[in-house]
Amino acid sequence: MNSYLTSTLFRKTLAALSGLFLVIFLFGHLAGNLQLIMLSGDAAQKQFNEYALFMTTNPAVKILSLLTYTSIILHTLLTLFLAFQSKSARPINYAVSSGSENSRWASRNMPLLGTIVLVFIVIHMKSFWYEMHWGDIGNDLWGNRDIYTVTIVAFRELWYTAFYVLSMVGLGFHLCHGISSAFQTIGIKTKKYLGPIEKFATMVSIIVPIAFASIPIILYLRSL
Amino acid sequence: MAEMNLTLKIWRQDGPNDPGGFKSYTVNGLNTHMSFLEMLDVLNEKLVNTGDEPVAFDHDCREGICGMCSMVINGRPHGPLEGTTTCQLHMRHFNDGDTVTIEPWRAKPFPILKDLIVDRTPFDRIIQAGGFVSVNTGSAPDGNAIPIGKEISDEAFDAAACIGCGACVAACKNASASLFVAAKISQLALLPQGQPEREERVVGMVKQMDDEGFGHCTNTGACEAECPKEISVDYIRKMNWEFHRANVKG
Numbered sequence: 001m002n003s004y005l006t007s008t009l010f011r012k013t014l015a016a017l018s019g020l021f022l023v024i025f026l027f028g029h030l031a032g033n034l035q036l037i038m039l040s041g042d043a044a045q046k047q048f049n050e051y052a053l054f055m056t057t058n059p060a061v062k063i064l065s066l067l068t069y070t071s072i073i074l075h076t077l078l079t080l081f082l083a084f085q086s087k088s089a090r091p092i093n094y095a096v097s098s099g100s101e102n103s104r105w106a107s108r109n110m111p112l113l114g115t116i117v118l119v120f121i122v123i124h125m126k127s128f129w130y131e132m133h134w135g136d137i138g139n140d141l142w143g144n145r146d147i148y149t150v151t152i153v154a155f156r157e158l159w160y161t162a163f164y165v166l167s168m169v170g171l172g173f174h175l176c177h178g179i180s181s182a183f184q185t186i187g188i189k190t191k192k193y194l195g196p197i198e199k200f201a202t203m204v205s206i207i208v209p210i211a212f213a214s215i216p217i218i219l220y221l222r223s224l
Numbered sequence: 225m226a227e228m229n230l231t232l233k234i235w236r237q238d239g240p241n242d243p244g245g246f247k248s249y250t251v252n253g254l255n256t257h258m259s260f261l262e263m264l265d266v267l268n269e270k271l272v273n274t275g276d277e278p279v280a281f282d283h284d285c286r287e288g289i290c291g292m293c294s295m296v297i298n299g300r301p302h303g304p305l306e307g308t309t310t311c312q313l314h315m316r317h318f319n320d321g322d323t324v325t326i327e328p329w330r331a332k333p334f335p336i337l338k339d340l341i342v343d344r345t346p347f348d349r350i351i352q353a354g355g356f357v358s359v360n361t362g363s364a365p366d367g368n369a370i371p372i373g374k375e376i377s378d379e380a381f382d383a384a385a386c387i388g389c390g391a392c393v394a395a396c397k398n399a400s401a402s403l404f405v406a407a408k409i410s411q412l413a414l415l416p417q418g419q420p421e422r423e424e425r426v427v428g429m430v431k432q433m434d435d436e437g438f439g440h441c442t443n444t445g446a447c448e449a450e451c452p453k454e455i456s457v458d459y460i461r462k463m464n465w466e467f468h469r470a471n472v473k474g
Contacts, residue, residue, distance in 0.1 A: 003431055004471035008440045009464060086398035086439030089332050095233075095246065096325045098299035099397060102449035108397055110442060181443040184457070187465030191458060 008082070009185075015078040016182035018071040023179060025068050026208055034211070036151060037218045042141075048151075049144040052132055076118060083111045106177040116170035123163070127154055155219035164216045168209040175205035228254045228320040232267065234279055235327045240335045240343075246325075256316040260303060261286060261293060263315055280339040288312040288452065291387030294394070295340045296327040301391035301450045309389065309452040329390050331399035333436045346436040347388050350405055353432035357412065358420045370416050383411040385453040392447035392455075398439030403447040405433045406463035407455050413466050423470035430467050 004010050032055065035048050055061050099108050106113065131137055132147045140146040155161050179201035183189040189197050229252045237244030251267050258266070261283050268278035284292040293310040297303035303313040318324065326340065334342040372380075384407075392403035409426050412418030418425070441460055448457045 003427070007430060007467075008434050009430055009467050010471075012440055013464075013468065082440050086400070086442075089399035089437060089439035090330055090397075091332055092330055094296060094299055094327055094330055095235075096296075096299035096327070099444075099446065101300065102395060102446040103397075103444035107442065107444040177443070184443050184461050185441075185464055187461055187468055189461050194458075 008085070011078050011082060012185050015075055015082065016185040018075040018078070019178055020182050021067065021071045022075065023175065023204065025064075025071070026212075028064075030208060030211055033215050036148075036215055040222070045140055045146070045148040046142055046144075048148040049140050049142070049146055052147045053144050056132060072121065076114070079111070079114060104177065106173040107181070110174065110177060113170050113174040116167060117174055120164075120167035120170070127160075152219060152223070155216045156223040158220065161216045161220040165213045168213040171212075172205050172209035175208065176201065179204060226256050226320075227252075228256060228315065228318065230254060230263070230318065230321075231323040233323060233325040234339070236279070236339055237328075237336050238338065240337060244336065254315055256314070258315045259286065259311055260297070260313040260315065261311050280337075280341050282341050283311060286311040289387060291389035294329050294342065294344075294389055294391070296329065296394055298325055301329070301394040302389075302452050306449075307452060307454045309387075312452075329394040331390075331393045331438065333399070333401075333438055334390065334393065342390075344388075344390050346438075347390065347401070347404060349436065350401070350429050350432045351408065353428040354408065354412075354425045355421055355428060357417055359417070372415065376414055380411050380414040383407045383414070383455065383459055386411075386451075386455050387453060389452065391450050391452060393438065395446040395450035396439065396441075397444060397446065398442055400441045400447075401433050401436070401438040402441035402460045402463065403451060403455055403457065405429050406459035409466055410459045410462045413462070422466070423473060426463065426466040426470045430463070 032051060035051060036044060038044070039047060055065075128147060128151065131150050132145060135150070137150055138146050140148065155164075180189065180197055183193075183197045183201075229250065232249045232251060233246050234249065235244060236247045249267055249271075251263065251270070254263055254266065261281070264279060264281060271278045282292045282294050284290040286293075288309040288311060291309075293302070295302075295310055297310070297313070302308055302310045303317070305313055305317060328334075328336050328340045329342045329344075331342075333346040334344055337343050386404060386407035388404060390401075390404070393399050393401050396402075409429055412425060413422050443457070443460075445457055448455065
């Protein structure tokens with residue numbers, strides 16, 4: 001059992017499971033964020049700030065948040081470790097490389113795509129998560145911390161909106177390979193489930209980033 | 225019969241500790257029906273006649289079944305053709321005047337012995353780590369004593385087609401040996417004869433693969449695309465499942 005826990009395959013499986021948990025988190029986060037564009041004006045401000053209060057105080061949500069933070073840290077550390085380990089397995093590179101002829105671009109560039117997503121998460125959490133918890137932000141008319149206005153103001157900036165949208169492109173490619181790869185690592189992408197898993201992965205990797213990116217784009221367009 | 229001339233850029237290295245480097249050669253008057261290895265034979269004959277050291281490369285059966293030939297041709301293990309070993313690759317797939325770059329398998333666990341020859345004994349140690357298969361001694365068993373379904377026997381046979389050449393390691397961006405190990409594990413895990421030692425085998429072989437210093441599998445699928453026997457990455461999925469199953473079972 002001890003050799004299991006220290007094996008590369010077990011570490012990969014942990015990276016796969018934490019990655020899949022983060023995919024579930026994306027669905028929840030997206031549902032919450034869509035409230036920003038479903039309504040507008042005071043109604044949106046009231047609803048979104050009440051939702052933000054619920055998300056930061058509800059005990060069940062707190063447990064889920066802790067799981068999410070753990071997953072992000074675990075996924076990052078494990079994949080970083082594995083990537084460096086693999087790098088050392090080929091000290092001298094080929095003079096001629098033709099990776100494009102035998103594999104997909106996203107599958108060969110997961111460390112780069114993961115780094116894009118990680119940088120985005122850090123900046124994104126500083127902008128909203130940190131501000132909601134400890135930032136010097138005012139209250140709305142109903143006495144709740146006004147994270148809605150912080151969000152609206154942030155996406156008045158073209159560069160910030162563009163950074164968000166580009167990061168979502170990176171996320172899309174990361175999910176495109178990551179989801180089906182995770183099922184393969186766990187060992188359940190059998191021939192029977194291969195089709196449905198590939199379809200699910202493709203759909204999620206297209207729909208989720210587009211839905212996320214549509215929010216800042218709409219907020220930016222509204223601010224014009 | 226068309227003749228062709230080629231420029232070859234070949235990795236030359238005197239020994240494991242020599243830094244090595246590329247050297248260019250021109251070979252003229254090649255026959256398009258020659259195999260890639262026969263083309264190298266022509267070059268070596270020329271080198272021997274001029275008193276130079278011939279290019280060292282692994283080869284044995286030259287029928288595509290032994291798994292000895294091992295070179296990366298223009299960035300592709302065993303060259304540009306699908307499902308083909310280097311010895312079965314013919315010069316008609318190249319054009320007159322081409323420059324062809326030839327490199328050895330590149331992986332830390334496969335140190336270069338000389339020129340294009342690498343030491344693939346880590347594969348032997350992985351096989352040894354798989355242990356034995358229990359068989360009853362005595363007279364030969366009846367051919368149909370153990371019934372095995374057609375689908376299962378086909379799947380086991382497809383895994384058994386692995387010739388252990390190491391092209392999967394050479395193709396993988398992480399130098400992972402997963403496809404080789406997965407094929408060897410699956411071949412026995414699928415059949416009744418492999419059941420008594422099923423768990424010890426997968427645990428032992430995966431551990432040895434780690435200990436040898438191969439990289440991990442990131443499921444790019446490059447190994448399947450370059451495998452001369454077209455072994456499916458589904459066997460890697462199977463190895464992963466077998467590994468989890470064996471460890472959970474204890």
